[in-house]
Amino acid sequence: MDISTFLAQCLNAVQYGLLLFLVASGLTLIFGIMGVINLAHGSFYMIGAYLAFGLAPLFGDQFLLQLLAGVVLAASFGFILEWLFFSYLYQRDHLQQVLMTYSLILVFEEARSLLVGNEVHGVKAPPWLSGSIRLGDLMSYPVYSLFASAACLVVAIGLYFVVNRTRLGMMIRAGASNRDMVRGLGINIKLLYRVVFAAGVALAALAGMIAAPMSSVYPGMGGQILIICFVVVVIGGIGSISGALIASLLVGFVDTFGKVFFAQFSGLSVYLLMALILIWRPEGLKSKGY
Template identity: 65%
Template sequence: MDLANFLIQLLNSVQYGLLLFMLAAGLTLIFGIMGVVNLAHGSFYMLGAYLAWFLSSRSGSLTLAIAGGAVLAVLFGLLLERLLFRHFYQRDHLDQVLLTFGLIYIFEEMRSMLWGDDVHGVSIPAALSASIPLTDNLSYPVYRLFMSGVCIALAIGLYLLISRTRLGMKIRAGAFNRDMTEALGVNIKRIHAIVFAIGVALATVAGMIASPISSVYPNMGSQVLIMCFVVVVIGGIGSVRGALIAALLVGAVDTFGKVLLPAVSGMLVYMLMAAVLLWKPEGLFKQ
């Protein structure tokens, strides 16, 4: 592998890792802070992709579609938390698994009724359709760099929200000791609703920005869900920092594995997870 190809694969691994982080960050927040095992998290990714296709085809602008879809995702997350998830915080994890597993089928049927079962494509905006030449024969798409930039901006925003704001302080306190936080006057139900809405929005935005390069098709959320759980387990449940590092590791192992070791590439990510768990059973970072 020459330097140009190595650079392209490195950029691909970073872009894939950052996209995984957006998905895993929402999942680890919901699981680590609220204690909810959400198997339907991949469905929010699918919802984002279909929203990007539908809204961009109506408005003619992917940027407007992403902005509008993000707002709709937050509202949908708040509604879903209020109607369903709020009643399962103190329930057994098996109940949560059954609820969210059922939601996968509900979301798939709703998707089929609203948008059909065809595969759709989302056009890349003209301003981002160019490529940056690396050699005479190789170039790298600007849109992939844009995706990485959006993911980095959201990662920084999430870090600042959790680490530098009063809301973040309440979120951390509620994750550490819910009863004590509630006794101090914090509305823990509102905190949980906000956290759930943030998780849904992150997964939805990830689906929207990924739609131009991955296409839009049924059951696309199921394929990313397992990888999200791998990232959460490697990084440590409830740790956003761990999710970022784990996502970048998984992105690098998966991308370079497909290029250098294609015969065993499907196993490499799980071998990485097994190695990390043997070394640190709680994951790379604790909450």
């Protein structure tokens, strides 16, 4: 493997890892902080991808406005969804949570089928991001992929700042530790959880919108990413944002280079990584902190 190919694979690994982080960070917020096993989280990623497909004709080349509109729509949807369904799950056992969220997967898939059909769709990258840069004499790398990595990194930094350096983040962390004490201090824990859930939905949808121009938009795409995101959450430590970032990048590199060097066994590489880390640290890489 020459240096340009190695660099391209590293960029692919970082891009994949950061996209995983966007989805997994929302999952770890909902799972780790609110205590809800949300099997429907992958559907929010699918909804984001279909939002990118549906909003593209309306915004044209205004891709950043399209992303902003999609995030607002997804957050609003998450806010309403938490009020209608998830607010009743906090005191229920995990079996009821699994049954409820799995039923939502079926609802979302059927709604998607009725609204846009079962065809595979493509989303074009905006013209100002459609070029490529050269890596050596024979290799080139899409500008849009660099944009996707940069956008995910900006969101990751912003999310870390909000959770660790703001009053809202302080309330979120306190609510995760002792919701009864937070409620006793006069904080509306129901509204706080609703905001957290809406943020988790928006993060997953944003990942789907960013990923749409790099891959097809197709039925069932949420189920494929859900499993790998649960792996990321377990490796990083349940409820840890920084752990999810580290785990996402690890999974990105292991998956990418596993396909390069061990193509026949690449499907096992990520799960072998999870097994090794859980043997070493059963609580995950970041058992404390965010």
